[in-house]
Amino acid sequence: MDIAVSVVVPAYNTAAGIVRGIDSLRAQSLPRDRFEVIYVDDGSTDGTGDLLDSELAGEPNFTVVHIANSGWPGRPRNVGVDHARGEYVFFMDDDDRFAPEALERMLRAAERDSADIVIGRVAGFGRTAPREVFQQPMSNGSLRTHPILLSTLTVQKLFRRRFLLDNGLRFAEGRVRLEDHMFMLRAYLATERVSVVHDYTCYHWIRNQGFGNISFAPKEPADFLGSVERLFDIIDDHVEPGAFRDRLIAHWYRSKLLGLFQGRKFLRQDHGRIAEMQEVAADLVRRRVPASAARRVNAITRLRAAALLHGDPGMLRAVAEFESDIAHRTRITGFRWTGPELGVDVESTVVRSSTGRPLEFLREGDRTYWDLPADLLAVPEIKAAAEVGRELPRISLRAFATRSGDPAVLRLPLEPQVHEDPSGDGRFHVRLTGTVRVDTARANHGRPFTGTWCFHTRIDVGGAAHNDPLAEHTPEAEAVRAPAFVHSDLGSRFLNPYWNNDGRLALSDKGSWRPLRRALRTGVPATVTRTPGGLRLEIPLAVQPADTAVPLTLRCVREGRDPITVVGRVAAPERRAEPPRAHGTELPMAVLTATVPTPPARLGTWRVEVGDAGRVTELGPVLAWGPWGWRLSSGPGLRSLARGARRHARGLLGGARARLRGGTRSAGGTSGAAAGAVPPPRPRTEGPAPAADTAPAPVASHER
Numbered sequence: 001m002d003i004a005v006s007v008v009v010p011a012y013n014t015a016a017g018i019v020r021g022i023d024s025l026r027a028q029s030l031p032r033d034r035f036e037v038i039y040v041d042d043g044s045t046d047g048t049g050d051l052l053d054s055e056l057a058g059e060p061n062f063t064v065v066h067i068a069n070s071g072w073p074g075r076p077r078n079v080g081v082d083h084a085r086g087e088y089v090f091f092m093d094d095d096d097r098f099a100p101e102a103l104e105r106m107l108r109a110a111e112r113d114s115a116d117i118v119i120g121r122v123a124g125f126g127r128t129a130p131r132e133v134f135q136q137p138m139s140n141g142s143l144r145t146h147p148i149l150l151s152t153l154t155v156q157k158l159f160r161r162r163f164l165l166d167n168g169l170r171f172a173e174g175r176v177r178l179e180d181h182m183f184m185l186r187a188y189l190a191t192e193r194v195s196v197v198h199d200y201t202c203y204h205w206i207r208n209q210g211f212g213n214i215s216f217a218p219k220e221p222a223d224f225l226g227s228v229e230r231l232f233d234i235i236d237d238h239v240e241p242g243a244f245r246d247r248l249i250a251h252w253y254r255s256k257l258l259g260l261f262q263g264r265k266f267l268r269q270d271h272g273r274i275a276e277m278q279e280v281a282a283d284l285v286r287r288r289v290p291a292s293a294a295r296r297v298n299a300i301t302r303l304r305a306a307a308l309l310h311g312d313p314g315m316l317r318a319v320a321e322f323e324s325d326i327a328h329r330t331r332i333t334g335f336r337w338t339g340p341e342l343g344v345d346v347e348s349t350v351v352r353s354s355t356g357r358p359l360e361f362l363r364e365g366d367r368t369y370w371d372l373p374a375d376l377l378a379v380p381e382i383k384a385a386a387e388v389g390r391e392l393p394r395i396s397l398r399a400f401a402t403r404s405g406d407p408a409v410l411r412l413p414l415e416p417q418v419h420e421d422p423s424g425d426g427r428f429h430v431r432l433t434g435t436v437r438v439d440t441a442r443a444n445h446g447r448p449f450t451g452t453w454c455f456h457t458r459i460d461v462g463g464a465a466h467n468d469p470l471a472e473h474t475p476e477a478e479a480v481r482a483p484a485f486v487h488s489d490l491g492s493r494f495l496n497p498y499w500n501n502d503g504r505l506a507l508s509d510k511g512s513w514r515p516l517r518r519a520l521r522t523g524v525p526a527t528v529t530r531t532p533g534g535l536r537l538e539i540p541l542a543v544q545p546a547d548t549a550v551p552l553t554l555r556c557v558r559e560g561r562d563p564i565t566v567v568g569r570v571a572a573p574e575r576r577a578e579p580p581r582a583h584g585t586e587l588p589m590a591v592l593t594a595t596v597p598t599p600p601a602r603l604g605t606w607r608v609e610v611g612d613a614g615r616v617t618e619l620g621p622v623l624a625w626g627p628w629g630w631r632l633s634s635g636p637g638l639r640s641l642a643r644g645a646r647r648h649a650r651g652l653l654g655g656a657r658a659r660l661r662g663g664t665r666s667a668g669g670t671s672g673a674a675a676g677a678v679p680p681p682r683p684r685t686e687g688p689a690p691a692a693d694t695a696p697a698p699v700a701s702h703e704r
Contacts, residue, residue: 004087005035005103005158008080010073011094012042015051017208022055024097024204025062030104036061038083039094040076043069048094074171074179077155081170084161088118091155095208102202106158113139115195117187118158120202123407127207131400131409134198141194144244149194150251153184156203163191177219178227178256185231185248189238199445201408221260221277225284228256232288250296253289254463257281258297258304262320274313282308298463299391300326303370306385318376327353327466328397328459332473332505333433335497337544337588340441340486342497342507344470345477348397348416348432350461358421358429359461361388368392370462371427388462392430393418396460399436399470401443401507404452410444412455413437430461436470438507440495441488448488452508454500470505479582483515484544485570485590492550513610513617519543520620522580522589526632528623534597535630537568537608539621542580545572545590554594555616556606556623561599564606568594598630599623608632 007025011018025037039056041049041064049066056062067079077091088110090103106118119138122129130152143149163169167190172179188194231252239245260266260277269277285294285308294305300323307319327350334345350359360371368389369377377383397416400409416434423429436457440449455470483496496515500506519541529536537554549571556564573591580587592610599606605624609616621632 001031001033002087003034003036003085004107005030005090006080006084006086006088006161007035007037007090007092007103008077008084009037009039009092009094010042010076010080011039011044011048011052012069012073012076013044013046013048014094014208015044015046015048018048018051018094019055021092021094021097022062024099027100028098028103029101030107032061034107035103036063036084036086038063038065038080040065040067040080042067042071042073042076070173071175072173072179074176075173077171078173081161081164087161088158089161089164090158092203093156093205096156096206097204099201099204101200105197105200106202109139109195109197110158110160113193113195115139115158115193116160116163116191117194118197119152119194120158120197121200121408122152122156122203122205123201125204125206125407127205129205129407129409131411133196134408135411137198138194138196140192141196142192143188143248145192146194147247149188150248153181154205155180155183156205159187163187175223176227177224178231181231181252181256182227182234185234186238189234199447201406219260221280224260225257225280228252229284229288231256246290246293246296249289249293253285253293254297254301257284257289258301258308261304261308261316262323264324266320267317267324271313274316278308278311278313278316282311285309299370299388300461300463302385303382306381310379310381315376315379315382318373319382322370322372322376323464325352325354326359326461326464327351328457328461328468329356329472330457330468330470332470332477334474334477334585335481336435336585337482337484339547340439340484340488342438342440342484342495344436344438344455344497344505346399346414346434346436346457346470348457348459348468350395350430350459353466358423358431360423360427360429361392363426363428391462392420395430395432395462396458397432397434398458398460399455400458401438401449401453401455404454412443414457432459440484440486440507448490448493449495449507450490450509452500452506452510454504454506469502471499471503473505476583476585480585480587482542482544482588483519484588485546485550486544487546487548487550492546512615513619516541516543516592516610516617517620522587524580524589526621528630528632530598530630531595534595535599535623536595537593537623537632539592539608539619539632540573541570541590541592542587543570543590544588545570552592552610553612554592554596555609556596556599557609558599558604558606563609564596564599566594566596568592568610596623599625 039052041052052064056064065079065083067076081089088107102120106120109115110118121134133148133151138146141149169183169187171183232249235245235248239248260281303319307315328348329351330346330348332344333347336343351357352359362369362371367387370386370388372386395418397414399412399414401412402409414434414436416432419431420428421431443449456467457470458465458467481497483494486493486495493509495507495509496511497505497507522540522542524540526539549569552568552570554566554568570590570592573589579589605622608619608621608623610619611617623630623632
């Protein structure tokens with residue numbers, strides 16, 4: 001069978017971790033005779049080449065090519081393409097890994113769409129991977145119609161080999177910064193057939209410690225900005241003047257040129273280094289960035305650009321310090337289940353990370369400015385660039401979910417409302433509110449949520465972005481947090497929102513049934529009803545029911561006896577009742593119903609448990625025989641019930657003895673034979689139902 005995919009892997013001094021990547025290639029679901037792997041050892045000095053030779057000896061679809069050291073991945077990749085036989089070529093890094101179905105899924109997308117380029121979903125381990133491009137499928141994509149492609153400019157992608165050859169797409173050789181951007185820019189401009197595998201994590205992009213990752217080496221400003229200028233050359237050579245060209249220039253102007261002057265790495269530079277960077281970068285801006293492109297950058301980048309062109313390195317540092325202090329703090333204010341969808345109400349405030357206090361904005365007439373230090377606002381060109389009024393209504397607050405063990409990120413629906421809260425003296429701060437909607441049946445690209453997921457929000461204020469985990473929450477939110485039973489393509493599942501060990505909101509279908517103990521907080525009493533088939537137990541739970549009944553194993557357990565095991569059902573209440581509330585908000589409500597054979601021993605108690613083998617949890621209620629028949633009770637109520645049962649038993653035993661003796665009771669007592677048994681005292685009236693946001697309260701009911 002013809003080779004479908006050639007995987008080209010440049011290798012240099014990664015003996016410490018390269019075998020993990022080899023193992024991920026061996027584990028591919030695509031048959032071995034459909035793909036080949038070409039390792040190109042770039043003159044390694046740590047034994048990587050010898051390790052590859054010995055490790056891959058005798059594996060017919062693996063080839064090792066040795067070349068003299070070139071110092072960068074460009075030449076090894078070109079050599080790999082020259083040796084490739086596959087219809088498609090994938091460029092893999094030697095310290096990364098494939099997921100098991102990666103090649104099969106990307107090949108399927110390429111053949112289905114006749115694609116020239118296929119981008120498989122990437123998960124970053126120790127490094128930030130693109131996220132927005134993988135939120136929905138793409139076919140027949142192009143840079144003109146899908147500008148989101150600019151968010152993924154690394155070359156770990158599947159390419160049609162004929163497409164590479166016909167367009168003369170080769171990598172720059174030698175130590176060339178941004179060589180992957182140069183390659184991808186030319187490739188994107190040459191096709192209108194780009195596809196995306198959005199619903200499966202194909203590639204694990206890994207930052208290792210102590211080896212690999214050449215792109216993390218320190219940047220020399222002149223070399224790095226020289227590569228930015230080469231990108232501008234490619235744009236000028238291949239794109240006509242106009243809006244599209246301006247958009248492309250603006251991308252690298254913002255992300256790479258001005259990106260040098262932000263963040264912790266920049267702030268660690270000394271004054272002399274910053275002055276050197278500023279001189280080279282300002283010259284490049286004046287020569288190559290037209291005003292029409294410069295106007296396309298966001299508010300915080302405009303501010304950075306003004307500081308760069310002003311010529312004072314101290315001003316550049318001050319702007320970078322201000323930008324790095326922009327953050328947001330999100331807190332959860334409520335939960336709400338609607339069928340299988342969990343709504344999480346959130347409130348987010350733009351803050352200064354250094355103090356935690358709200359970040360203020362300054363309003364002067366009809367203009368709004370970043371609240372910069374006074375010495376910056378005193379510079380006319382800085383103040384002009386600090387005008388942010390147009391961007392504030394467009395502040396972006398987005399919500400994302402990440403599954404444990406898989407750093408790939410899912411975006412969740414969230415439509416925030418922007419509020420301006422006055423601070424006085426012409427200043428105000430910004431707060432956003434909205435509801436994160438988690439469709440547990442379909443949010444995972446049309447599939448159900450499985451496993452354990454955590455959540456975070458990301459804010460973008462005029463280009464200044466910040467992530468914050470969903471963790472902080474109000475007492476009102478905690479009061480209405482409840483689990484749910486849901487139906488999906490995977491059948492019936494129990495989903496529980498909870499706080500993990502880091503205090504973050506998590507949602508899982510893999511935990512125990514323990515959350516049902518907290519769900520006893522409805523304040524509605526459980527009931528026991530005698531039926532021909534046994535005792536019918538009805539236990540109200542603060543749980544979102546599924547649209548149809550869900551089976552749940554229930555056991556009654558008593559020491560020294562075999563457990564009584566039946567299959568119950570959890571469903572919406574059959575009788576309409578006032579729903580339980582917490583802090584004025586309705587709690588969901590379901591009823592666990594099960595009919596158990598009447599226990600043979602009327603004295604003593606039976607614990608109620610739920611769950612199958614390996615996931616059994618004591619629910620809390622206890623089934624016991626007492627003065628008024630069978631009852632369900634939990635918590636402190638059990639002790640009084642047990643005392644009543646003992647008193648009743650002693651009374652029955654004493655009466656029986658008296659009848660056997662035929663005697664009469666003293667102190668005005670009546671003869672058991674003459675007057676009959678004394679009826680048991682009337683049960684005490686229960687107090688008011690406990691508040692729904694307290695700990696589980698005693699739940700008791702008499703046999704009906």
